[in-house]
Amino acid sequence: xxxxxxxxxxxxxxxxxxxxxxxxxxxxxxxxxxxxxxxxxxxxxxxxxxxxxxxxxxxxxxxxxxxxxxxxxxxxxxxxxxxxxxxxxxxxxxxxxxxxxxxxxxxxxxxxxxxxxxxxxxxxxxxxxxxxxxxxxxxxxxxxxxxxxxxxxxxxxxxxxxxxxxxxxxxxxxxxxxxxxxxxxxxxxxxxxxxxxxxxxxxxxxxxxxxxxxxxxxxxxxxxxxxxxxxxxxxxxxxxxxxxxxxxxxxxxxxxxxxxxxxxxxxxxxxxxxxxxxxxxxxxxxxxx
Numbered sequence: 197x198x199x200x201x202x203x204x205x206x207x208x209x210x211x212x213x214x215x216x217x218x219x220x221x222x223x224x225x226x227x228x229x230x231x232x233x234x235x236x237x238x239x240x241x242x243x244x245x246x247x248x249x250x251x252x253x254x255x256x257x258x259x260x261x262x263x264x265x266x267x268x269x270x271x272x273x274x275x276x277x278x279x280x281x282x283x284x285x286x287x288x289x290x291x292x293x294x295x296x297x298x299x300x301x302x303x304x305x306x307x308x309x310x311x312x313x314x315x316x317x318x319x320x321x322x323x324x325x326x327x328x329x330x331x332x333x334x335x336x337x338x339x340x341x342x343x344x345x346x347x348x349x350x351x352x353x354x355x356x357x358x359x360x361x362x363x364x365x366x367x368x369x370x371x372x373x374x375x376x377x378x379x380x381x382x383x384x385x386x387x388x389x390x391x392x393x394x395x396x397x398x399x400x401x402x403x404x405x406x407x408x409x410x411x412x413x414x415x416x417x418x419x420x421x422x423x424x425x426x427x428x429x430x431x432x433x434x435x436x437x438x439x440x441x442x443x444x445x446x447x448x449x450x451x452x453x454x455x456x457x458x459x460x461x462x463x464x465x466x467x468x469x470x471x472x473x474x475x476x477x478x479x480x481x482x483x484x485x
Contacts, residue, residue: 200476200477202441203244203249203251203471203472204469204471205242205253205471206469207469208238208468209230209232209238210468211228211263211464211466211468211470212229212231212265212450212464212466213229213230213263213278214227214450214462214463214464215266215452216268216453216454216456217276217455218268218270219272220273221455224246224457225241225455226454226472227240227241227242227266228470230258230263231263232262236257236258236259237261237262237263237280238255238256239257239263239278240254241254244460246457251472258278261280262281265279266278266279319356321344321359325346325350326347327348328347329344330346330347330373331375331376333378335404336378336380337383338383338403340357341355341403342356343378345376345388347373349367350365350367351365351366351376351386351398352364353365353403363403364400364403366396366398368388368396368398368437369388369396370392373388373390374450375387375388379453380455380458381458383405384400384406384483385438385475386399387451387452387453387463389463389464390447390448391447391448393448393465395448396439396440397438397439397440398436398437399434399435399438399479401435402435438475438476441473443463444469445469446465459475460472460473460474460475
């Protein structure tokens with residue numbers, strides 16, 4: 197099997213919720229939550245064997261309702277949280293221990309800062325999208341930058357110090373964009389998933405934390421001069437769409453990067469199809485070298 201070939205896993209039920217197991221940095225592991233109306237829902241723990249391109253699963257029952265969102269603890273591999281449809285509740289689960297739940301309320305999205313035991317809005321992006329805003333993600337490596345996506349089929353990148361206009365806009369999808377995710381190690385890599393059944397991997401190098409490539413020390417200048425001809429032959433990367441993935445046949449509601457391998461990501465469509473893909477090797481080596 198080719199190294200860049202996708203790996204597909206089919207769930208029994210429909211699904212929207214996907215997250216990597218953030219505290220797990222050794223194994224490639226994703227958590228998927230289902231949305232069945234008739235049967236007990238499930239949490240699928242997906243382990244991916246990168247060497248053999250094999251998926252191993254462990255399935256837990258989630259009997260309290262349809263899972264709309266799932267999140268893994270960044271500190272404890274045994275803890276995860278789910279947001280489900282019964283009386284607007286959320287649950288935090290510990291594997292092998294009793295869970296507890298708390299009520300949650302649904303409100304508009306905003307950016308807030310805790311100040312004297314209360315939340316204060318620090319800025320607001322008015323009319324960020326022509327229609328509903330579906331998701332946003334902060335750049336993990338570059339302060340003030342975030343990405344948003346919505347029902348206008350666009351992905352917009354913002355500098356929160358000046359929110360009058362986006363710094364970049366992508367218009368590659370043909371339907372609602374449900375999810376946007378920065379790569380935590382190489383923030384020029386951005387994933388998006390849409391109701392057009394496509395996953396798009398974009399290279400936003402001009403607004404990344406390393407727009408001119410890796411920084412070098414003074415000691416390396418002489419080495420660079422010796423390899424000047426080689427540097428001239430290597431053209432800098434430009435903002436562009438790297439790849440469009442079309443393995444899904446239904447709306448893609450979730451995309452996310454692996455916590456253990458920065459070159460690997462998963463996408464989930466409503467029909468229960470989970471697809472694991474990799475960043476193209478040519479781009480990976482270009483970024484690294």
